Amino acid sequence: MVFYQEIKKKKGGDLPDAIKIGQTHCMELVKYKDVYQLQNLGGVHGVASAIGSNVENGIADDAEDIAQRREAFGSNTFKKPLAKSFFHFIVGATTDFTIVVLIVCAALSLGLGIKLHGLKQGWYEGGCIFFAVFLLVLFVALSNLQQERQFNKLSRVTDRTQVNVVRGGRHQTISISDIVVGDVVCVAIGDQIPAEGLFLCGYSLLVDESSITGESAFIDVNCIFIVLLVYYFTGNTKDENGNREFNGSKTKVDDIVNAVLRIVAAAITIIVVAIPEGLALAITLALAYSVKKMMADQVLVRKLSACETMGAATTICADKTGTLTLNKMKVTKFWQDQDFVKVGASSSIAPSVRDLIRQGVALNTTGRVDRSTLVSDFEFSGSPTETAILSWAVQELKMEMTESRQSCDIIHHEAFNSQKKRSGVLMRNKTDNTIHVHWKGAAEIILAMCSSYYDASGMTRDLNDDERIRFEQIIEGMAASSLRCIAFAHKQIAEEERADENKDNILKEDCLTLLGLVGLKDPCRPGMLKSVQACQNAGLNIKMITGDNLFTAKAIAFECGILQPVQDMFPDAVIEGAEFRNYTPEERKQKVDRIRVMARSSPSDKLLMVECLRQKGHVVAVTGNGINDAPALLEADIGISMGIQGCEVAKESSDIIILDDNFASIVQILRWGRCIYDNIRKFIQFQLTVNIAALVINFVVSVSVGEVPLTVVQLLWVNLIMDTLGALALATEQPTMELREKAPMGRTD
Ligand SMILES: Nc1ncnc2c1ncn2[C@@H]1O[C@H](COP(=O)(O)OP(=O)(O)OP(=O)(O)O)[C@@H](O)[C@H]1O
Ligand SMILES: [Ca+2]
Incomplete structure (x- = not known):
């Protein structure tokens, strides 16, 4: 009663009279898992009536009552973390490995320049590198900021999770954010637990609380220094008048220092050329651009790199119910x-x-x-x-x-x-x-x-x-x-x-x-035949892995073109999960390519199939909607789940969600994946040619003449300004129709 008055005073709103306990009380009950308190209140039923609800019929289906509850107890929405400031992204970009190397180079170059040529002329190169770094950081930070904004927009789409509640004795589907205190929620297998609460009844309850981690990779650039210093001390470099620079004891200490510094300066030039400054930017831009475009086709990309991997996919394992069929029975x-x-x-x-x-x-x-x-x-x-x-x-x-x-x-x-x-x-x-x-x-x-x-x-x-x-x-x-x-x-x-x-x-x-x-x-999705054919034309192998009966699976596989009448002749094209499970690993590897349909499979059979395909070097995409697909979706190179028919666990395990459940979107994802793959490859080719040419010129000339012809400033200009614009052009190139017909790249490329 105390809490009730407290809230009434604080919010000034009218609470339904049936509510006897307040927000703080409820919070304590959940937070400390206080069994003694729970018993005091009369167990689960006692708490239910204290918050003006009923375990059978839920709260009243009355807009005013619901609004009062929301007012008193708050709504089921997360407090959104404060949007990160631009400064945050600037700091983030500055700690990038490439940028750190460039900053060190800039500092060294500035120091060396001033030492060798005095303050008036010596600041020039170092200052230019600093300016270039500044531009790069600014660009990367802007692009990341843009991406974060886009991601926030996307996560608003996933906020639309639907839950099943009982209100006024009737089952209703409402948005997760519309749940209020007192609601009786029905959770089915594979659902997300939408809020904190007390367990009323049910069987075989198991809750998963795990999360997933990622990984990253680095590139090493140390070796360039070593080669240059060895080269100097063997006596091969000459000064401006053509004399050998390293002459044993005759060379003065100061000369040696200056010479070493000049070599360091040259090394910096080479590092600056060797680092593909634009590459990271090109990849981010290409992915971000395509993610935005795919969103327009109702495809939500949860993991950026998945699009790129999709470009290399060779096999699609699709489940039947809910993916190939409508799941409307x-x-x-x-x-x-x-x-x-x-x-x-x-x-x-x-x-x-x-x-x-x-x-x-x-x-x-x-x-x-x-x-x-x-x-x-x-x-x-x-x-x-x-x-x-x-x-x-x-x-x-x-x-x-x-x-x-x-x-x-x-x-x-x-x-x-x-x-x-x-x-x-x-x-x-x-x-x-x-x-x-x-x-x-x-x-x-x-x-x-x-x-x-x-x-x-x-x-x-x-x-x-x-x-x-x-x-x-x-x-x-x-x-x-x-x-x-x-x-x-x-x-x-x-x-x-x-x-x-x-x-x-x-x-x-x-x-x-x-x-x-x-x-x-359970009718096939409309247009299935066309989508399957489009995938097959793109050189992809489509397999159906389903929990359903062998003959049902076969009938649907014929209907949507996964099986063709001729293939029915092959004895291994259609098998049951149990048979596949009982093969030896060698047999599995040998037969897996011929399998078109695997029926009566359990979740572990689906996983086994994906593992086996991956071991054989296939790049595997898995599409699914049910909790029985979750292990396979996680194991796959690209996990694709259905937005409407998909259960929360399946969506959580996938890299890409097709929001409108349209299987034809797979062809779209494939096209974009291949396009990104192509664009990044083109960019690398472009940058490599520029960089290798510059490196060769600098190397050959400095060996023969003893001077570095292309200065840091020139090289930075080429590397940053030209490449960044190049990256922009290549990243935003649209996928062509021909991309669909190309053979898949696979894992080797
Ligand atoms: N609620 C249910 N109660 C009893 N049996 C069911 C129920 N739902 C499905 N089944 C039976 O279990 C079988 C397997 O279901 P399972 O969930 O493994 O896969 P699925 O949903 O049919 O197919 P897919 O793997 O293609 O999504 C179905 O073919 C059906 O015969
Ligand atoms: Ca399914």
Whole structure:
């Protein structure tokens, strides 16, 4: 109550009366993880009611209430760090290795000049180097400042992360920054935890808190000095009158010093020429320019060097669901017993079987069904597979979600993951106290767990080999028409059969009874065929690595042109993850090039494939959207994730995010990558020719004549002013259409 008044006084706003504790109190609770306090407040439920919320229905869906909460507790936005000042960038640029070398050279040159030619004429060279350094620092700092501003703009795009909250009993998707204190948030696998809070309920919770580091490289320039000094002391340099400079004891100490100083001056000249001052600038400019251009195509580059690497890519590993397909699912087929059940004809199924399927769908899910009070329509939330099944069960089987949920107690829930490809639930029926286990998952995996099936009249029948083959044919048939197949299975457990709850496998996994099969349609993204062909024309090898069924994967691969009818003849073009996993490393290396489609793969199989390709020298780009793609995205040379369908973990693991999920953008990234690669190469060629020519002239002339013909000032002019303008011109060169057709460069170039 104290905190509540405190806030009221401070902010002067009206707080909802239901709120009993204030910001400081909440902060202390989170900060000190104070369990004693938590108990005092009445546990999680107590805290929820103290902040005027409800663990079931969340806060009221009322704009005024939300505004008051935001006023009292603040909003879920980071205090943006103060924008770095221009001075910060100047300091940053000055500590660059090249600049430090140049500053040392300038200081030396200034000292030497004054020593050799007096103050009036001697300041000239050193001063010029200083001026050049000043220009370079200014330019680099300006370019970095510009880049930082651009990056800030980009990070505002990533701020738009969406989260799922319950307000007024309804699930809603809101922006992460709109969350207020009291909101009940639903976090699914692969989501970001959007704010500090208390855990209400859930299964298999694992939170990752790691971060990623980078690395850098240096260039060594020491050797030039040594060569020059050896050259002087062997007696080969001559003074202005043609006499040998080094003449043993006859040479006066002062002469030696002066001569050495002149050599140092020459060395400085050579260093100044040898350092490609414009290179770093050219690379930054080229990358920054292309990043800006790509942003216009809805491509967000998180790691600058990724664009350049993309130019060298030789292979793309794409996942199916959500990348090649829309990940918008709909149940289009339903099989019960061995009969296809037409839309609207589910009443032909025995009521007992229908009830069991309803129970399985309603309890064994991470999705939700809400009935909006305003619109009398249903609202479904959860993963696309879950929502498709829920909406089918509500419409076709007349499932009542709340009723089904209230009739049972959940004893244990095994959440879906890509490794096992199934989810299960153990529950007790409140009416007759019976215990049931329900499984739902990849059809052939669930079928393998069954030993019987329900026929249409509700009788259980044995699943002998013939029957099993017939079910397998049904699955294969659905998959071949590019449907994703999910099976439901059930078993009633006798009390004495119940496994010890402390054991790993609480849920019974064998001798189940098959309830039915559904086929979900997930259409290919429009224009997929064209994009795949464009990549193939660019010499890229496209492979599909998916967690889905072999036949579904094959059907989609044909649809989007990854597999061509001729390739179907090759036995190794399509394989399953398990097969690939069981090969020896040598076999894998030998076969990996021929593989076009890898189906039923787990996250580790995806990773294994990418590792194997990289070991073979391929430059691998991986595209993905799910948490099952995250390990492969991290391992890839270029990880590309989808902005809309992608989960937070996938986005976090990737180097590039395609904001509008358009696969065709890959071709665009490829073009820009190759363009950057080309532009930087051209710049290096350009600068090398200039520098080598200058070095050779200076070297040859100073050996034969004993004088350095091109002065530091002249060389700096060439190196800085001309090269910087050259860098500007080359960096902003647009990618040509031909770049798409060129063969990829690969790792060797
Ligand atoms: N929520 C779910 N409950 C039960 N089974 C599911 C669920 N979601 C997917 N499945 C089954 O698990 C299989 C594998 O899913 P997984 O997440 O590994 O890959 P995917 O999303 O199908 O494909 P991709 O790797 O191309 O993105 C699916 O083919 C489907 O049969
Ligand atoms: Ca996916």
